[in-house]
Amino acid sequence: MTTRLDTRFAALAREGRAGFVTYVMAGDPDRETARAILKALPGAGADVIEFGMPFTDPMADGPSVQAAGLRSLHGGQTLKKTLEDIADFRTGDRDTPIVLMGYYNPIYIYGVEKFLADAKAAGIDGLIVVDLPPEEDAELCLPALKAGLNFIRLATPTTDEKRLPTVLGNTSGFVYYVSITGITGAATPDFGKTSEAVARIKKHTALPVAVGFGVKNADHARAVARGADAVVVGSALVDAVKGSLDGEGRATGRTVGAVTDLVASLAAGVRGARQAAE
Amino acid sequence: MNAPEKRNSFRSGPDENGKFGIYGGRFVAETLMPNILALERAYNEAKADPAYAAEMAGHLTHYVGRPSPLYFAERLTEHLGGAKIYLKREELNHTGSHKVNNVLGQILLARRMGKKRIIAETGAGQHGVATATLCARFGLECIVYMGAVDVARQAPNVFRMKMLGATVVPVQSGAKTLKDAMNEALRDWVTNVESTFYCIGTVAGPHPYPSMVRDFQSIIGDETREQMQAAEGRLPDSLLACVGGGSNAIGLFHPFLDDPSVEIYGVEAAGHGLDKLHAASISGGRPGVLHGNRTYLLMDEDGQIQEGHSISAGLDYPGIGPEHSWLNDVGRVKYLSATDDEALEAFQLLSKIEGIIPALESAHALAKVAELAPNKPKDHLMVVNLSGRGDKDVPQVAEMLGTSL
Numbered sequence: 001m002t003t004r005l006d007t008r009f010a011a012l013a014r015e016g017r018a019g020f021v022t023y024v025m026a027g028d029p030d031r032e033t034a035r036a037i038l039k040a041l042p043g044a045g046a047d048v049i050e051f052g053m054p055f056t057d058p059m060a061d062g063p064s065v066q067a068a069g070l071r072s073l074h075g076g077q078t079l080k081k082t083l084e085d086i087a088d089f090r091t092g093d094r095d096t097p098i099v100l101m102g103y104y105n106p107i108y109i110y111g112v113e114k115f116l117a118d119a120k121a122a123g124i125d126g127l128i129v130v131d132l133p134p135e136e137d138a139e140l141c142l143p144a145l146k147a148g149l150n151f152i153r154l155a156t157p158t159t160d161e162k163r164l165p166t167v168l169g170n171t172s173g174f175v176y177y178v179s180i181t182g183i184t185g186a187a188t189p190d191f192g193k194t195s196e197a198v199a200r201i202k203k204h205t206a207l208p209v210a211v212g213f214g215v216k217n218a219d220h221a222r223a224v225a226r227g228a229d230a231v232v233v234g235s236a237l238v239d240a241v242k243g244s245l246d247g248e249g250r251a252t253g254r255t256v257g258a259v260t261d262l263v264a265s266l267a268a269g270v271r272g273a274r275q276a277a278e
Numbered sequence: 279m280n281a282p283e284k285r286n287s288f289r290s291g292p293d294e295n296g297k298f299g300i301y302g303g304r305f306v307a308e309t310l311m312p313n314i315l316a317l318e319r320a321y322n323e324a325k326a327d328p329a330y331a332a333e334m335a336g337h338l339t340h341y342v343g344r345p346s347p348l349y350f351a352e353r354l355t356e357h358l359g360g361a362k363i364y365l366k367r368e369e370l371n372h373t374g375s376h377k378v379n380n381v382l383g384q385i386l387l388a389r390r391m392g393k394k395r396i397i398a399e400t401g402a403g404q405h406g407v408a409t410a411t412l413c414a415r416f417g418l419e420c421i422v423y424m425g426a427v428d429v430a431r432q433a434p435n436v437f438r439m440k441m442l443g444a445t446v447v448p449v450q451s452g453a454k455t456l457k458d459a460m461n462e463a464l465r466d467w468v469t470n471v472e473s474t475f476y477c478i479g480t481v482a483g484p485h486p487y488p489s490m491v492r493d494f495q496s497i498i499g500d501e502t503r504e505q506m507q508a509a510e511g512r513l514p515d516s517l518l519a520c521v522g523g524g525s526n527a528i529g530l531f532h533p534f535l536d537d538p539s540v541e542i543y544g545v546e547a548a549g550h551g552l553d554k555l556h557a558a559s560i561s562g563g564r565p566g567v568l569h570g571n572r573t574y575l576l577m578d579e580d581g582q583i584q585e586g587h588s589i590s591a592g593l594d595y596p597g598i599g600p601e602h603s604w605l606n607d608v609g610r611v612k613y614l615s616a617t618d619d620e621a622l623e624a625f626q627l628l629s630k631i632e633g634i635i636p637a638l639e640s641a642h643a644l645a646k647v648a649e650l651a652p653n654k655p656k657d658h659l660m661v662v663n664l665s666g667r668g669d670k671d672v673p674q675v676a677e678m679l680g681t682s683l
């Protein structure tokens with residue numbers, strides 16, 4: 001079965017460039033603005049979109065994503081609304097792959113079977129669920145694969161040679177390499193080591209490898225793109241949302257533009273990487 | 279645990295995946311998985327090593343002050359006019375609560391694993407104090423995460439931890455209480471995974487913590503069994519303990535789970551009442567996934583976690599250890615709850631009638647003793663776990679009773 005993610009990564013390979021994966025939080029800073037951001041991302045240069053599902057207790061996220069989740073929840077965002085937001089996006093975009101990213105509890109409470117059916121119907125392509133390692137595959141990963149959704153796993157610097165096959169086993173769509181031991185938005189990684197790690201993972205899988213955590217600007221993006229199939233940026237975009245808000249934390253006329261401007265500049269970094277290297 | 283499964287035993291869990299029925303498990307980020315597997319291996323090795331047990335026994339005797347007495351509460355028994363009530367005196371341990379039993383086990387394990395940086399989360403500060411104490415004793419770096427709200431509420435314990443050489447980090451994220459302290463400790467662990475040992479304070483977190491912490495606390499029940507045998511020549515008829523995460527409770531209960539004649543009661547914090555703000559995960563929550571395990575949790579209909587409320591900062595965690603969730607579902611343990619007001623009353627009763635000031639946490643269990651004991655015959659042997667002493671709570675209780683210190 002070929003999914004939207006497979007198609008997109010095959011096209012990127014033909015173009016001979018790395019892809020750009022953008023992470024934004026559903027419902028942040030409010031539902032309408034988040035929908036407008038979502039719609040504007042592909043035009044600004046996003047090849048793949050990760051849409052964050054807010055959770056009260058995001059144990060692998062730094063202050064930026066934590067705060068974005070709370071803004072979203074205070075605005076009344078729910079998992080049902082997040083699924084509707086993507087269905088709305090799909091009415092205007094049939095090609096850009098969308099991956100939902102978050103934590104398991106809201107999905108578990110929604111009901112796994114119902115969630116998978118609704119996610120599929122909404123036009124979602126894959127899932128990244130931070131607190132579901134391979135040891136818990138029976139919970140969601142295996143049912144998701146059966147439902148025709150990709151399940152994207154995180155590999156980290158602590159995932160050694162022996163464990164990699166376990167982590168890659170049921171992974172599909174792409175592999176997300178977390179470039180640091182740490183939380184989102186934290187330290188900037190050593191990009192030399194990142195390329196080595198990607199090469200190490202590629203010995204075990206034919207899947208594309210995307211690299212994220214700690215990529216903050218176009219220079220970082222360019223450096224990562226030289227040694228990876230895709231670059232993921234999240235906290236920097238979430239910070240751009242925050243930086244555009246008014247004194248009461250509400251969206252302003254600049255909010256969507258703040259995100260798309262940064263996406264355009266990062267996308268230029270990603271796209272320029274391979275030429276610059278040659 | 280790799281113990282061969284005993285048929286019809288309530289003591290054989292968890293299975294090799296860390297599950298008690300559907301509860302427990304390892305719901306953590308990949309960065310932590312290799313470390314959690316290494317911890318499990320190290321713990322299994324330590325358990326099989328007589329030198330580890332001997333080292334622990336020595337410190338329990340000479341540093342912690344074990345065994346703790348099983349004390350016949352004569353005047354409380356007379357006052358309530360029913361069951362014969364015994365107090366398991368965990369409040370007499372060094373640092374003033376049962377928390378030290380677990381911390382000692384984990385710190386000795388951290389030393390075996392060569393980890394020199396210890397992190398912990400704390401609510402009321404009792405686990406933080408116990409961790410800071412043992413880190414001082416063994417010369418280890420100690421960082422304690424504590425919600426900013428709790429830092430303000432529990433100033434004496436914050437100062438104690440600092441005196442003991444620990445760094446106390448006030449957590450500003452989320453609701454700034456215990457669950458956020460645990461989130462922040464997990465974030466630290468994800469970041470410093472190679473150097474750091476995470477010393478969890480209760481029977482929560484990912485496998486192997488719930489069963490490991492239970493094993494360290496089971497000394498409470500093991501001693502109780504022997505002491506009751508010596509005092510009365512038989513098993514107790516009922517056991518009671520308060521339940522936050524559930525470590526003092528499972529420590530008392532576990533050795534008795536396969537004795538069907540023993541009635542077992544866990545007491546959750548009902549706060550202002552189960553229909554209002556409370557922290558009773560089993561009585562007022564439902565199964566979900568948080569902090570590495572599946573268990574009963576307080577949450578809204580979208581699976582967002584809600585804050586627990588209790589007069590007692592040691593009981594306001596919105597979850598409960600996964601083994602308790604299972605023991606509830608299979609019906610072996612009955613979970614009751616006590617309100618803030620009931621606990622406050624029991625706090626005063628024990629102080630006046632036995633000369634023992636209990637921790638507000640333990641006062642929740644005492645509140646249900648006051649309810650159950652009068653309806654039992656005089657030869658009914660009831661044991662309540664006095665998990666901690668109440669010195670830390672005196673300023674708060676004074677304020678609630680309208681006295682300014």
Ligand SMILES: Cc1ncc(COP(=O)(O)O)c(C=O)c1O
Pocket residue numbers: 375376401402403404405479480481520521522523524525526527591592593637639640665666667
């Ligand atoms: C004295 C005392 N009892 C009980 C508890 C609750 O923890 P647990 O349910 O793990 O025993 C605490 C926690 O701070 C405590 O300090």
